[in-house]
Amino acid sequence: MHEFYPLLIVGSIISVFAIIFILAYAFMKDKKEAIGFDRDMKDSEIIRRLLKYAKPYTGRFILVLILMIFSIAHEIISPIILGELTDTVGQEGGFELSYLFITIAIYAGILIISLICSYIQALILQRTGQRIVSNIREDLFAHIESLSHDQLNKIPVGTLVTRVTNDTNAISITFTNIMVNLIKNAFIVLGVLAAMLMLNYMLTLMIICFVPFILIFTIIFRKFARRAHRKVKDGTTDINIFLSENLSGMKIIQIFNREERKKTEFDEKNQKLSRAKFGQIFVFGIFRPMVYMLYISSVLCLFYLGARGYIKGTTFLGQAIDVGTIVSFYLFISKFFNPIQNLAEQFNRLQATFASSEKIYKIFDIIPEVVDEPDAIELETVKGEIEFKNVWFSYIEGEWVLKDVSFKVNAGDTVAFVGATGSGKTTILSLICRNYDIQKGEILIDGINIKKIKISSLRRHFGQMLQDVFLFAGTIRSNITLGLDDVSDEEVMEACRYVNADKFISRLESGLDEVVRERGNNFSAGQRQLVSFARTIIHKPAVMILDEATANIDTETEVLIQDSLEKMMNIGTMLMVAHRLSTIQHADNIIVLSHGEIVEEGNHQELLRQRGSYYKLYTLQIAKQGGKLPSAET
Numbered sequence: 001m002h003e004f005y006p007l008l009i010v011g012s013i014i015s016v017f018a019i020i021f022i023l024a025y026a027f028m029k030d031k032k033e034a035i036g037f038d039r040d041m042k043d044s045e046i047i048r049r050l051l052k053y054a055k056p057y058t059g060r061f062i063l064v065l066i067l068m069i070f071s072i073a074h075e076i077i078s079p080i081i082l083g084e085l086t087d088t089v090g091q092e093g094g095f096e097l098s099y100l101f102i103t104i105a106i107y108a109g110i111l112i113i114s115l116i117c118s119y120i121q122a123l124i125l126q127r128t129g130q131r132i133v134s135n136i137r138e139d140l141f142a143h144i145e146s147l148s149h150d151q152l153n154k155i156p157v158g159t160l161v162t163r164v165t166n167d168t169n170a171i172s173i174t175f176t177n178i179m180v181n182l183i184k185n186a187f188i189v190l191g192v193l194a195a196m197l198m199l200n201y202m203l204t205l206m207i208i209c210f211v212p213f214i215l216i217f218t219i220i221f222r223k224f225a226r227r228a229h230r231k232v233k234d235g236t237t238d239i240n241i242f243l244s245e246n247l248s249g250m251k252i253i254q255i256f257n258r259e260e261r262k263k264t265e266f267d268e269k270n271q272k273l274s275r276a277k278f279g280q281i282f283v284f285g286i287f288r289p290m291v292y293m294l295y296i297s298s299v300l301c302l303f304y305l306g307a308r309g310y311i312k313g314t315t316f317l318g319q320a321i322d323v324g325t326i327v328s329f330y331l332f333i334s335k336f337f338n339p340i341q342n343l344a345e346q347f348n349r350l351q352a353t354f355a356s357s358e359k360i361y362k363i364f365d366i367i368p369e370v371v372d373e374p375d376a377i378e379l380e381t382v383k384g385e386i387e388f389k390n391v392w393f394s395y396i397e398g399e400w401v402l403k404d405v406s407f408k409v410n411a412g413d414t415v416a417f418v419g420a421t422g423s424g425k426t427t428i429l430s431l432i433c434r435n436y437d438i439q440k441g442e443i444l445i446d447g448i449n450i451k452k453i454k455i456s457s458l459r460r461h462f463g464q465m466l467q468d469v470f471l472f473a474g475t476i477r478s479n480i481t482l483g484l485d486d487v488s489d490e491e492v493m494e495a496c497r498y499v500n501a502d503k504f505i506s507r508l509e510s511g512l513d514e515v516v517r518e519r520g521n522n523f524s525a526g527q528r529q530l531v532s533f534a535r536t537i538i539h540k541p542a543v544m545i546l547d548e549a550t551a552n553i554d555t556e557t558e559v560l561i562q563d564s565l566e567k568m569m570n571i572g573t574m575l576m577v578a579h580r581l582s583t584i585q586h587a588d589n590i591i592v593l594s595h596g597e598i599v600e601e602g603n604h605q606e607l608l609r610q611r612g613s614y615y616k617l618y619t620l621q622i623a624k625q626g627g628k629l630p631s632a633e634t
Helices: 002-030 043-071 073-090 097-146 149-154 157-199 201-208 211-248 250-255 259-312 323-364 425-432 455-460 476-481 489-498 525-538 555-568 604-610 613-625
Strands: 386-396 399-409 414-419 440-445 462-465 543-547 573-577 589-594 597-602
Touching: 002 211, 002 259, 043 073, 043 097, 043 157, 043 323, 073 097, 073 157, 073 323, 097 157, 097 323, 157 201, 157 211, 157 323, 201 259, 201 323, 211 250, 211 259, 211 323, 250 259, 259 323, 386 425, 399 425, 399 440, 399 597, 414 425, 414 613, 425 440, 425 543, 425 573, 455 462, 462 525, 476 489, 476 525, 489 525, 589 604, 589 613, 597 604, 597 613, 604 613
Parallel strands: 414 573, 414 589, 462 543, 543 573
Antiparallel strands: 386 399, 386 440, 589 597
16 A cells, blocks of 8 residues: 555645635635626626627538547547557567658658648638627627717727727637637547547546546636636726827826826826736636646656556556556646646636627627617608707706707708707707607607607718817818718819818818828818818708807808808708807897707897897807997897
């Protein structure tokens, strides 16, 4: 019995480590809320949803599995070949040189086939994986496009960027590397076990004794690794959000001399991510040495038993151990534990994929608030008649922004909305296009409830010109056409001439091909506004919406914009919001709002004669400009 003491000592040491890890695992389960471990989605659910994207490529994955069987043949057969060769060399009668050449040729042939299969397998996986990830990105972007303005306002832009880029990249590794390698390594482990059992089942049983410890370490590692990866993902998202916001607002930071403060905030987030990364490395840095310890322990046990058998001619549990068996088993042990270590590494990456997938599917699981009704119709033409019937709306439940608002806009009319900040002017314009849905009442376009019209069809007939004009990086042409394919340069320039944008475009070196930098920051506010006018005209809307187009515009540009507005009023129905009341004097109807309610309605002259809220606003602006106040007879 004493001859097995060394084996018992090795087993005792490994058991001590196992107990320590089990206690750590138990502590983490009890304290999971305290340490920030949250598990909102099961691995099985994530895998099920990911496999939906892989299903169209089932044939390719089957081919990869077939190639995989040939590619792992070298891993299983080569130890047997080398063991047989060692026994032959050790025989007293020697061996024939031709046998060595044949053995080497067989070994080389198996190796070449394995390498070719691995190469073809890698090509198929990379192409298939990239297509799957492209599909996920496209679906995710399309889903983000379907969200309402209110939902988009609640999600930081940096978060969405991280989901579409970083997190989908993590998923690409799953289909190009992780899942197939997990299967491959599992096949290798099973194949090596089968080969070892046929070679010497008693030594195989000795090695299998280490498997329970591997399973225990893997299960425990899985819990810690998932938490570590989630912290890394959260830290990465926080930094992306911070950078997205603060790089866009860098001018404000510099104006108010807050560089040091922002640098401190960035350092805090950067250190948080660094600590999360170190935690991730620490978890993996403990697990892999533990698996390596099991590997070394099994090799030591093999050498110990082999040496005793060779020196004393003893057997292990009734089976003889010769030199060839020791060589084969030494190679098999390496090929048994290396895949297990690789499985651990792949599992480490798989946890990163699960963490990323969980965050992506949280975006997918956001149900769009503004959607088409089942019986929604296409609206081929729009006259431009708009009616609000007892409309109530709030951004926050219970805090009404519009209260029982009712009015009618005749087709072709120009209607302006005025009132103090927060009175509901811009909200009305947003509701007409279904950027938000109302809580009570009806909004009608040409007598049809807008909820009965497909959103894409509804918005196709509207042209919106906002105060804060957004220009995309590209050219002036691309910002005007926004991807319209059937628009010629002459049509673009005609639209520019119509809104007086041609005057500054003609002075540019590249004309319509002039480069537009991010958010159009290489153009003035007035120039950006004129580009937005041309953009609206080129899309030929039936209803135009103008929100504070002349705010913060210099006098010279305002003259051009006013001339453009007068032209556009003749195109169709126009809805305007303006603080400068001088810009809306020619409107057919002016609706005065206060605290979400209509307090006055009429044209410019009628409202002045009423001497109500509009009269006060107008006289206040005239007084500020040093002009003549309207007389009592006005």
